[in-house]
Amino acid sequence: MHAQLTLAQLPIGSAAFIHSLPTGRVGLTRLRELGLTPGARVTMVRRAPLGEPIEITVRGSHIAMRDHEAQHIGITHVEQAFNPAQSTTTQA
Amino acid sequence: MSETPLLAIVGNPNCGKTTLFNLLTGLRQKVANYPGVTVEKKIGECWSQHGKKLRLIDLPGAYSLNARSPDEAVLRDVLLGRREDTPRPDRVVIVVDAANLERNLYLASQVLELGLPTVIALNMVDVAEEKQWLINVPKLAEELGVPVVTMQATTGKGLLELKAAMSREELPKPRWHSAPLPEVIRAALHGIRAELLLSGAVHENTSLLEPLYLLSDHDPLRAGIQDVHLGQIQRGRHALEAANSGWEDQLVNDRYTAIEKLCQKVLNRPDQELPSLTQKLDHWLLHPWLGGLTVLAILVFLFYLIFKVAEGPMGWIEAAFAALGSWVTGAMPPGDLRDLIVDGAINGVSGVVIFLPQILILFFFIGIMEDTGYMARLAFIMDRLMSIVGLNGKAFLPFLSSYACAVPGVMATRTIDSPKDRLITILVAPLASCSARLPVYLLLISAFMPNSVSIWAKASIMVGLYALGTLGAFFFAWLLNKGVMRGANAPMILEMPTYKMPSLKSILLLVWQRAKAFLARAGTVIFGISILIWAASTYPKTDSPDASIRLEKSIAGRAGHLIEPVIAPLGYDWKIGIGLIGSFAAREVFVNTMSVVYAVEAEEEDMTPLRDHLRAETRADGKPVYSPLVCISLLVFYVFAMQCVSTMAIVKRETNSWGWMWFQLFFMTGTAYVLALGIYQIGTALGY
Structure with missing residues (x-):
């Protein structure tokens, strides 16, 4: 069996479903309250110019967090999603 | 319903809550702090169409009633009626960002369950439309059991309907319950x-x-x-x-499950997020290198405004106070009272008010960045750098502002939601070399470097001083984070809001409120201290015609002698001691004090006579007082020492603690002393 894939490893432009978050950790509870609950669909939008933090979208809102948090968030069903950023790149 | 009901305005950060509050109340609002915490309390009034008076309270933006910050705790406590200083609101207006409906419903549903009569203001419907989100508003109102009014706070559309709903005789209590508690x-x-x-x-x-x-x-x-x-x-x-060991997390999951069900009934949205204007802008503004370049360009522009554009108004203020001073001098008979008013009060207040243009520009700039949504992007880009010393991206702008003046910098730390990060930022921000240090740097650099030295060498010393202060701030941030301050670091979680047009009215209101706070707090303290320092350098009086002798015999002069043993190891004589004492009101006072000490006519614009006097000043053994070594020791002292009463007053206010204010005074001035001592002693030992 593969090691659990985490949100920190999700390629830019791809989407996945949240599989698990460890319970009982203050920072992760706040991320849950912002919509990152198991089963929610997340898309990796970008990484900051210096590599961190990451920007993701979940339930229509855009949230930035560091790898330190993202690497605790397990994901499944990674799909290569349509990426609006890429389409503008090809035009440019 | 009571005579003038109190309505609380509640919502997520960035939902347009404050814009709506400003729209409803206009200038009829009061801003203060909740006692005991540094959370802004905004209360205002408005009238319904029928001429009925409503009182409004703009509660702090929050994501959840499970409080994680002082702001969120205030929201919770007011809504539960747990604050003695604020009555429990009679009604609630929940502002919901339609373009971020699901997440906004998290807090909204928590507040609805408290059972207060509620109206929902469904804001930013234009943004939701642009995203091709279809919201069934009647269905939403039916499911929640409260009136839902669609609106656009930025244009005022829907405001009349909202007011009508707010002032309805009978407001239904919400019907909504997300899920029974397990x-x-x-x-x-x-x-x-x-x-x-x-x-x-x-x-x-x-x-x-x-x-x-x-x-x-x-x-x-x-x-x-x-x-x-x-x-x-x-x-x-x-x-x-x-x-249930995972009770908190389970309650979050249950609530979102209920919200998802609700959204399936009321919200129809495309499967994929459409490339919105925000996405297109972010593609460039957060681009791997264009993003960094944009930040740099904005900062250069900001510093141009602060140091170049502000010069004009600063000159006018100076001229106005000078005119006022000479008018009083002419209108009053000579005597102590006239000196007190002109040299003490007018001079002292002028020394503070002169920074007002810079502070106004800074707050206007910060207001625009906050209001447009760019501030979050700045934090996003700078977070990695700030994390090296254990801070997060939100600390960047407050720290940067401190290069103009630490007062607005410290006030701007309110945007940092982690209390520990905020405190550390407040404690290290005054280490950034502010504009009040500039005249001191200029004077001392020109004093010890001969005219023959190229301007580039002088400039590089100047850059070195700025770099030294910056490194010092980073070092202490790191040290405080690792060692002194207990408590875990809150994780960096940042929402990236949709870009929007800034509201000039809101920004001007913010600038006005901040400027008022600055003038009131710092102004009163500075006023008192200026008079004290004036008195100390005037009394007891001696009949000498020579101003420098009068100063020597005064309390300040005696104090200079008194501290000479303490500062002699740094290479300073008692005359410099007087300058240091004067600098505790504000650093740039050093220049004026030294010109009185040496009885030189000196103006800030033209320091040449004073510089020449400093160069010529000798010790008993004939060596110059202002040797390069003494000047460098003194410069380093000014980089690190806390010598600003305005900043101390603001730090006291913003940390709500005398303890942190004293701590900052001692660690900064202590560091300054130790470093200046080291430089002078090692330099002397090496034969410089």
Whole structure:
């Protein structure tokens, strides 16, 4: 069996479903309250110019967090999603 | 409903809540702090169409009633009626960002469950439309059981309908309940409530929600729990943990499950997010290298405004105070009272007010960045750099502002939601070389470097001083983070809001409120200190015609002699001592004080006579007082020392603590002393 894939490893432009978050950790509870609950669909939008933090979208809102948090968030069903950023790149 | 009902405006950060509040109240609002915390309390008034007066309170933006910051704790406590200084609101207006409906419904549903009569203002419907989100508003109102008014706070569309709903005679109590509490949690909460009721820690007749939200705050002191109840709260948490170890997370999941069901009924949106204007802008503004370049360009522009554009108004203020001074001089008979007014009061106040243009520009700039949504992007880009010293991206702008003046910098730390990060930023921000240090740097650099030295060498010394202050700030941030300050770092979680057009009215209002706070707090303190320093350098009076001798015999002059043994190891004589004492009001006073000490006519614009005098000043053994070594020691002292009463007053206000203010004074000035001592002693030993 593969090691659990985490949100920190999700390629830019791809989407996945949240599989698990460890319970009982203050920072992760706040991320849950912002919509990152198991089963929610997340898309990796970008990484900051210096590599961190990451920007993701979940339930229509855009949230930035560091790898330190993202690497605790397990994901499944990674799909290569349509990426609006890429389409503008090809035009440019 | 009482005569003038109190309506609370509640919502997520970035939902347009404050814009709506400003729109409703205009200038009829009062801003203060909630006693005991540095959270802004905004109260205002407005009239309904029927001429009925409504009182409004703009509660701090929050994501959840499970408080994680002082702001969120205030929201929770006001809504639960737990703050003695604020009555429990009669009605609630929940502002919901239509373009971020699901997430906004999280807090909205929590507030609805508190059972207060509620109106929902469904804001930013234009942005939702642009995203091709279809919201069934009647269905949403039916499901929640409260009126839902669509609106656009930025243009004022829907405002009349909202006012009408707010002032309705009868407002229904919400019908919404997300999910029943799981039985084990409910049972545990019943027990905890009973125990809390016994000691009066919660209201009589309270629902289970009050104990629930108190227990979910991980900082029991923030929850306003008195010491006698702390044990109960701890036991309550243990009881809940025992009943269901993941209770907090389970409640979040249950709530989102209920919200998802609701959204399936009322919201129809495309499967994929459409490339919105925000996305297109972010593609460039957060681009790997264009993003960094944009930040740089904005900062260069900001510094151009602060140091170049502000010069004009600063000159006018100076001229106006000078004119006022000479008018008083002419109008009053000579004497102590005239000197007190002209040299003490007018001079002292002028020294503070002169920074007002820079402060106004800075707050205007910050306001635009906040209002457009760019501030979050700045934090996003700078976070990695700030994380090296243990801070997060939100600390960047407050720190940067401190290069103009630490006062607005410290005030701008309110955007940092982690209390620990905020405190560290406040403590290190004054190490950034502010514009008041500039005249001192200029004078001392020109004093010890001969005219023959190229301008580039002087400039590089200047850059070195700025770099030294910056490194010092980073070092102390790192040290405070690692060693001194206890408590875990809150994780960096940042929402990236949709870009929007800034509202000039809101920004000007913010600038006005901040400027008023600055003038009131710093102004009164500076006023007092200026008079003290004037008195110290005037009394006791001697009849000498020579101003420098009069100064020597005064309290300040004696104090200079008194501290000479302490500062002699740094290479300073008692005359420099007088300058240092004067600098505690504000650093740039050094220049004026030294010109009085040496009886030189000196103006800030033209320091040449004073510089020449400093160069010529010799010790008893014939060596120059202002040797390169002494000047460098003095420069380093000015980089690190806390010599600004305005900043101290603001730090006291923003940390709500005398202790942190004194701590900052001692660690900064202590560092300055030790470094200056090291430089002078090692330099002397090496034969410089």
